[in-house]
């Protein structure tokens with residue numbers, strides 16, 4: 001068990017892995033979120049806690065107390081939890097499961113970087129933890145030496161996958177676009193659960209072919225005419241409400257095309273060096289033109305979102321503000337203000353949750369979307 | 382809350398611990414959503430209303446929790462203090478890497494203060510600042526010992542104000558005032574109490590509303606001790622002076638107790654810590670004061686509660702907000718809690 005980015009080390013050891021956001025998206029996707037969240041509430045969890053956290057606690061409670069939930073939402077009890085503390089709450093869930101089920105925790109501090117000048121020493125710290133604790137612990141749990149060759153194989157496949165994936169990204173630049181952010185959202189398994197599986201290459205090659213065909217035949221992602229509003233989406237995808245949002249956006253000929261969340265997954269294939277697997281993984285987060293670990297801190301976000309607005313010719317921004325996860329919300333209102341001033345692209349906040357239906361309001365979504373479209377229209381006039 | 386103030390003090394500056402203001406949020410609404418904890422909302426509100434211009438510098442521990450990460454950009458845009466530093470101060474994770482990183486954070490912090498003030502901070506300067514802080518910790522421990530023996534000597538809000546004052550004023554002055562106060566308190570005779578003793582815990586980085594503390598006492602309970610940040614948590618653990626003061630400060634940061642849910646400690650249980658305090662004070666129950674929208678406390682709370690149940694220690698949750706619109710709900714909860722403990 002583990003979650004991005006550290007679960008790749010467990011993958012390399014041949015361990016079956018699950019990671020926090022992946023399970024949560026899955027629960028949302030199979031429609032099991034509400035009942036698992038209810039089980040969490042029965043275990044005493046407060047509704048204001050991060051809904052991904054609550055889903056895991058709910059699952060643990062369901063197992064412990066025989067609370068009937070969708071059996072597909074139940075995972076086996078893990079041998080170890082790798083707690084990559086990118087967001088401090090990622091550690092709370094591992095700690096919680098440790099307290100409730102006694103599962104050992106392998107904690108890794110994985111700081112979000114606020115200032116570029118801090119990158120070298122934070123990178124050094126992260127690297128030292130991988131070498132000092134992650135790899136030796138996994139070796140102990142698995143009873144065998146760390147499999148660097150397997151990690152290289154995984155990265156070889158991943159490099160191919162993201163190379164093709166980036167060609168697909170180019171189709172978001174087309175006007176009209178031939179696919180939507182949601183389509184990409186449901187295509188991320190090859191970058192995660194199926195990481196290292198060559199079927200991921202086939203998947204993206206097929207996807208690329210389909211996009212090329214759509215372009216040749218003139219079939220845009222939405223409607224016969226294509227989109228009127230090209231939008232940026234900030235934050236997690238609303239996994240349990242993808243259909244709801246699609247049904248609200250398409251009647252306005254609006255489509256979400258990019259977002260820093262789904263662009264964080266290895267945007268630069270040249271940085272993937274299968275010859276140096278461990279270093280590659282560390283570099284992916286802390287090096288490069290736009291270190292991933294900076295995207296969450298507001299200054300990195302400004303840069304990253306600005307680039308996406310320009311690269312994908314966007315008209316407006318939807319900033320999805322989760323009421324229980326504040327990872328992407330960091331200074332979001334000021335971020336919108338600064339981006340609006342710099343790029344002349346309006347944005348609105350939509351408050352909600354990626355999983356919890358109790359926190360999603362139809363009327364609020366409708367009003368904010370209306371406001372966004374009016375703002376875009378006004379600027380066009 | 383984990384920023385080592387001693388380094389700021391050694392630079393010749395006055396460290397003031399971030400506070401929650403006493404006004405309702407107004408302009409801040411355009412910068413921070415309502416589902417954030419009180420201290421972050423209130424501090425951001427003060428910032429955008431131009432109330433923080435009197436501060437020369439600000440230091441934030443950005444890894445304390447997700448919510449605190451909202452502050453730096455807003456401060457940079459709307460307050461622009463002369464000095465600003467973000468510290469990463471890692472959680473208490475095992476291994477040399479964490480310790481080394483923590484020490485590098487503290488060294489760089491020291492360096493940046495030297496650059497800002499133009500003064501070199503020598504080891505001796507740091508050691509004398511540590512001595513001032515350790516003295517303050519000893520004096521506050523003494524205050525708490527007196528209170529433990531004579532819980533009615535001061536109200537809980539008064540005790541809190543004494544601790545809080547020390548977070549806002551020059552430590553040397555606070556020490557002097559405590560030295561005047563403590564002998565007077567020691568000399569006072571107070572009738573032993575028969576009231577029900579309860580321990581408030583939580584409020585991880587901010588002061589609880591005084592009204593809640595007053596209400597606990599008005600309902601016939603007495604507070605002989607606490608596990609609150611503006612309380613016993615603030616002065617827990619002296620710095621063990623050794624040859625290298627930065628390392629000594631790092632050692633204090635790496636202490637696992639009092640257990641703080643922001644610090645990544647999972648092998649010591651908060652409830653076990655609190656149980657000790659309950660026994661020490663012969664208390665009958667525990668009141669968890671949870672700041673609404675404080676994820677570290679919220680995520681830990683269910684396990685704390687179930688452990689309290691296992692131990693047979695009565696416990697109740699009270700949620701507080703920056704703008705306490707109604708105290709009625711809290712009063713009803715506390716009233717029935719008192720009754721369940723055998724009070725009136």
Ligand code: SF4
Pocket residue numbers: 050051052053087088089090324325326327
């Ligand atoms: S708060 Fe957000 S980023 Fe953090 S663990 Fe929860 S869902 Fe993940």
Ligand code: SF4
Pocket residue numbers: 418419420421445446447448449585586587643672674675676677678
């Ligand atoms: S520790 Fe809790 S109360 Fe303090 S800033 Fe973080 S979330 Fe807010």
